[in-house]
Amino acid sequence: MVIEFSKYHGLGNDFILIDNRHSAEPIVTPEQAIQICDRHFGIGGDGVIFALPGKEGTDYTMRIYNSDGSEPEMCGNGIRCLAKFIADLEGKSEVNKTYKIHTLAGVITPQMQANGYVKVDMGTPFLTAAEIPTTLSTAEDKVIAQPLEVAGKTWDVTCVSTGNPHCITFVENSDAIALEQIGTLFEHHPVFPQRINTEFIQVVKPDYMKMRVWERGAGITLACGTGACASVVAGVLNSKCDRFCTVELPGGCLQIEWSATNNRVYMTGAAQQVFQGKYSL
Known part of the structure; x- marks a missing residue:
């Protein structure tokens, strides 16, 4: 089977996007997704995202397989890439155009902005x-500074779900964390029955934080949108940051707001699109 794909990234968090609008189920298997995501023997990516037909009144449905074949509920950087992919498929580049996208974490609404940016209403956090x-x-x-x-080592952690689960810990120097060694220990800790994404946060000032992340099912990535959102929520709960905050990730910056008005x-x-191609399975 030959599939057409587009490669996108959100701050270096990279995905293979597949036009799956002709079928209600992903056209590749989790095992094939592992092969596709391999950076030496495949296309290479943190995950494979499928644009499926909308359901329950939505415009589209999002499904995603991580690079290890697992399926997360949602992906923040991924849904921005999906919104851009959909706009490209439709041949539209309207500023303020919105899409209602059905995900396993509920309905998410991205809005197209100028200069390739996408603003996403991520909904209310779960605590x-x-x-x-x-x-x-x-x-x-609630798990706040537990x-x-x-x-x-004993870490003070705050847990937040922004559609998928996150464990946030605040550190003096995020660059000093041996992420490749400790990330998997957090992910598979027995207190997290569905595994966990882990963010190590350095508060530079109340409206600016640095973040490094170990993603469940993908390992070290350059960015994590849901993790940045969860980290700002955790920062507010611990009186460490403002409700509007810039989060610096290895791949770039995200602007995150936890609204005091509607929660x-x-x-x-x-x-951003990187390239397009065809892949033989």
Whole structure:
């Protein structure tokens, strides 16, 4: 089988986009997605994203397989790339054009901006232990600055779900974290029954933070949109940052707002096509 694809990235978080509008199910399997994402023997990417027909009144449906074949509920950088891919498929570049996209995390609404940027209404964050999910909890059933032992060290962690689960810890120097060693230990810690994405956050000033991330199912990536959103929520809950904050990731910056008016999180960042091609499975 030969599939046509487009390669996009959001701040270096890169994805293979497939036009799947003719079928309600992804046209490649998780095992094939692993092959496609291989950076030496495939196209290379952090995941494969499918643009499927909309359902339940939405314009499109998003499905995504990570580079390890697992399927996350949603992906922040990925949905910006998907919105740009859809606009390119439709041959439209309207500023302020919005799409209602059905995901496993609910309906997400990206809005096209000028200069290749996309603003995404990420919805309201989930804060209870059951919603994340994690077995860590407090009397209020929220995990805010709770101790967690990983690799012989106690970390204060805050857990937030922004459609998929995140564990955030604040550090003095994010660059000093041995992410390649410790990331997988967080991801597979027994207190996270569905595994976890982990963000290591350095607060530079109240409206600017630096972030490094270990993504569930993908490992070290240059950016994570849902993680940036979760990190700002965690920063506000811990009185470490403002509700509107720039988050610097290795691949670039995202603008994140946790609205005090409606409790919704908004993410704005770039999405860019890299190339198109055909791939033989």
